[in-house]
Amino acid sequence: MSADTPSTGPALTIAIDGPSGSGKSSVSKAVATRLGVGYLDTGAMYRALTWWCLDQGVDLTDEAAVVTVAQDWPLEQTTDPSNQRVIVGGTDVTADIRTTEISSQVSKVATNVGVRPILQQLQRDRMAAIAAETGGVVAEGRDITTVVAPDALVRILLTASEEARLRRRSTEVHGTADEAAIAATRDQVLRRDRDDSAVSQFTVAADGVVTVDTSDLDFDESVEAVLAVVASVAGHARA
Numbered sequence: 001m002s003a004d005t006p007s008t009g010p011a012l013t014i015a016i017d018g019p020s021g022s023g024k025s026s027v028s029k030a031v032a033t034r035l036g037v038g039y040l041d042t043g044a045m046y047r048a049l050t051w052w053c054l055d056q057g058v059d060l061t062d063e064a065a066v067v068t069v070a071q072d073w074p075l076e077q078t079t080d081p082s083n084q085r086v087i088v089g090g091t092d093v094t095a096d097i098r099t100t101e102i103s104s105q106v107s108k109v110a111t112n113v114g115v116r117p118i119l120q121q122l123q124r125d126r127m128a129a130i131a132a133e134t135g136g137v138v139a140e141g142r143d144i145t146t147v148v149a150p151d152a153l154v155r156i157l158l159t160a161s162e163e164a165r166l167r168r169r170s171t172e173v174h175g176t177a178d179e180a181a182i183a184a185t186r187d188q189v190l191r192r193d194r195d196d197s198a199v200s201q202f203t204v205a206a207d208g209v210v211t212v213d214t215s216d217l218d219f220d221e222s223v224e225a226v227l228a229v230v231a232s233v234a235g236h237a238r239a
């Protein structure tokens with residue numbers, strides 16, 4: 001833990017949800033670094049399972065077959081926020097799981113209702129292990145505040161307007177946010193959110209979850225806004 005970390009009390013478990021492009025991964029990593037705790041990217045787990053199924057020739061629309069794979073698959077994932085690696089079956093897939101191919105297919109796995117409880121339990125186990133090791137954890141995804149860790153010390157819904165999210169993702173992937181680039185980004189952001197919304201609620205904050213709207217904040221301001229919520233909520237919980 002670091003100087004930004006409240007010093008006593010239970011493990012600093014921080015759950016962050018939000019739609020695609022809201023800044024969950026990048027902001028969560030920066031927050032975990034500042035607090036000196038581990039980081040869990042749960043979206044990377046759905047992406048890695050998608051990659052593994054495709055690598056093994058499993059048809060993603062065969063829901064039972066994907067559930068069978070999810071019950072026993074060789075995932076390794078680092079928890080250092082400044083050194084994220086995802087390895088499946090000995091292959092480093094850190095970059096491969098971010099390709100457009102995986103982004104366009106991952107919702108088939110993430111909306112498989114047989115797969116979700118398996119990965120959710122894996123995520124709870126990983127959060128507990130990381131918190132025990134580093135004194136805390138920042139876990140982010142779509143259902144962390146509501147299903148995976150509804151009892152987390154701090155729960156945040158990180159949002160941003162559709163326009164801001166498209167602009168950010170477009171700039172990240174295409175290096176520009178011109179009209180053509182935005183159009184090419186819509187599937188990855190809006191269609192995926194629509195599909196993923198069928199199984200998780202990540203657009204409206206559940207009871208007790210604090211909303212941080214980053215539409216008009218730059219990256220550093222978003223990190224500070226999340227840290228302010230952590231200081232306020234964790235400070236009260238520990239007082």
Ligand SMILES: Nc1ncnc2c1ncn2[C@@H]1O[C@H](COP(=O)(O)OP(=O)(O)OP(=O)(O)O)[C@@H](O)[C@H]1O
Pocket residue numbers: 018019020021022023024025026027043168169172214217218219220222
């Ligand atoms: N407040 C911000 N202002 C400007 N850019 C931001 C802000 N927050 C994040 N970004 C940038 O937006 C892009 C998308 O952020 P990020 O990947 O963290 O989103 P995400 O919510 O995790 O998306 P997904 O769920 O699709 O993985 C990144 O390039 C990131 O650096």
Ligand SMILES: Nc1ccn([C@H]2C[C@H](O)[C@@H](COP(=O)(O)O)O2)c(=O)n1
Pocket residue numbers: 020042043044046047106107110111140141142143144192196200
């Ligand atoms: N807790 C989670 C995390 C992610 N997902 C889904 C949503 C996305 O389609 C996919 C990849 O997530 P990303 O890396 O883009 O954050 O996984 C989910 O359903 N639940």
